[in-house]
Amino acid sequence: MIFDFDQVFDRHDTGSTKWSRYAADVLPMWVADMDFAAPPVVIEALQQRLLHPLVGYSVAQDNLREAIVADLWNKFAWRVKPQELIFLPGVESGFNMALKALVQPQQNVVVQTPNYPPLRHAPGHWGLNKVELEFNALADGTYATPLDALRESLTGGGALLLSNPHNPIGKVFDREELQAVADICMAQDAWIISDEIHAELCYDGRVHIPTASLSPEIAQRTITLMSASKAYNIAGLKTSFMIIQDSALRERVNHARCGMVDSVNPLGMEATRVAYSEAGPWLKELKQYLQANRDWLVDAVRSRLPGVTINVPQGTYLAWLDCSALGLDNPQQFFLEQARVGLSPGIDFGDQSQQFVRLNFGCPRSLLEEGIARMERALVQRQA
Numbered sequence: 001m002i003f004d005f006d007q008v009f010d011r012h013d014t015g016s017t018k019w020s021r022y023a024a025d026v027l028p029m030w031v032a033d034m035d036f037a038a039p040p041v042v043i044e045a046l047q048q049r050l051l052h053p054l055v056g057y058s059v060a061q062d063n064l065r066e067a068i069v070a071d072l073w074n075k076f077a078w079r080v081k082p083q084e085l086i087f088l089p090g091v092e093s094g095f096n097m098a099l100k101a102l103v104q105p106q107q108n109v110v111v112q113t114p115n116y117p118p119l120r121h122a123p124g125h126w127g128l129n130k131v132e133l134e135f136n137a138l139a140d141g142t143y144a145t146p147l148d149a150l151r152e153s154l155t156g157g158g159a160l161l162l163s164n165p166h167n168p169i170g171k172v173f174d175r176e177e178l179q180a181v182a183d184i185c186m187a188q189d190a191w192i193i194s195d196e197i198h199a200e201l202c203y204d205g206r207v208h209i210p211t212a213s214l215s216p217e218i219a220q221r222t223i224t225l226m227s228a229s230k231a232y233n234i235a236g237l238k239t240s241f242m243i244i245q246d247s248a249l250r251e252r253v254n255h256a257r258c259g260m261v262d263s264v265n266p267l268g269m270e271a272t273r274v275a276y277s278e279a280g281p282w283l284k285e286l287k288q289y290l291q292a293n294r295d296w297l298v299d300a301v302r303s304r305l306p307g308v309t310i311n312v313p314q315g316t317y318l319a320w321l322d323c324s325a326l327g328l329d330n331p332q333q334f335f336l337e338q339a340r341v342g343l344s345p346g347i348d349f350g351d352q353s354q355q356f357v358r359l360n361f362g363c364p365r366s367l368l369e370e371g372i373a374r375m376e377r378a379l380v381q382r383q384a
Helices: 040-049 062-076 091-102 117-125 147-153 175-187 247-257 266-278 280-304 331-339 365-383
Strands: 085-088 108-113 129-134 159-163 191-195 222-226 240-243 318-322 356-360
Touching: 040 266, 062 085, 062 266, 085 091, 085 247, 091 117, 091 159, 091 191, 091 222, 091 240, 091 247, 108 117, 108 147, 117 129, 117 159, 129 147, 147 175, 159 175, 175 191, 280 318, 280 365, 331 356, 331 365
Parallel strands: 108 129, 108 159, 159 191, 191 222
Antiparallel strands: 085 240, 222 240, 318 356
């Protein structure tokens, strides 16, 4: 490999959210923030940009829009126009804007659970009816959308908050299921608000399918949220974008900023442009490294953590661990206190997920091995 993903960086005392939450002896493997250096071309571009001493309010330049348009075509064969992009400081503000603009108080907002906590909480910000729809866990270790329940939940319109690739279960929707979900939304006159922030991170030859790329009709009812933040590890630069291909819908959603959604960081926009236009080789090697980490993790959990079950993530760098067989009241607290490993508590992702934890394997292999070794020792000591 050209790029060194094995290098370990000390992130203590850098203001890192991930590394500041717990005491210094805790290995943090929770928030979706990778412990890799950003692509060298991105760092170099930021250094070059800072040779100009002014960093005032900024707007997206044509070259940024063109870089995103080209990237969407190259990766997903999705034809988007530059004016169809709306820039935001984060995807969370985007799906909240869309809910505020589009959903009426009497309508439902469907969230497939378990799910990313800000998606679960978003309907409540606007006093909207939330329906949490559990995935069907299949015998082969995959998850499926209960289509009949989805159809019933969207009677009368409303919206589906879609996460694809899915956080935390790592599901990558195939075309058949995605089409079925979109068809139900169309038939029920419901909006699709699709968080696709992990779009680049699919494994085993899978390629992400943007919901809006399924058909022009579906695109007219879809708000897509994307960012370079996850794949290129630049989340702290606070730059994301919505893609809304229908002009009237785009104007309607953009007007829902409500004085709360500000302009975007100029360094973030430059990093995004360079990531999409120049960091392809880095991303290719990153995906190989992450897939190898995933494979190692699956084998390690199955062979070394008795009582913990893992289904193979199809995408993202997040693993959803079922600790039900351990008989613990709070698995996250157990591993924090006894193993000194900080995981995300399952209960944050769904009311039925108390016995789960989410583990971030986007880190140098040595840190991943250390985390599993600590968890293994804690389980051995518990049985002693």
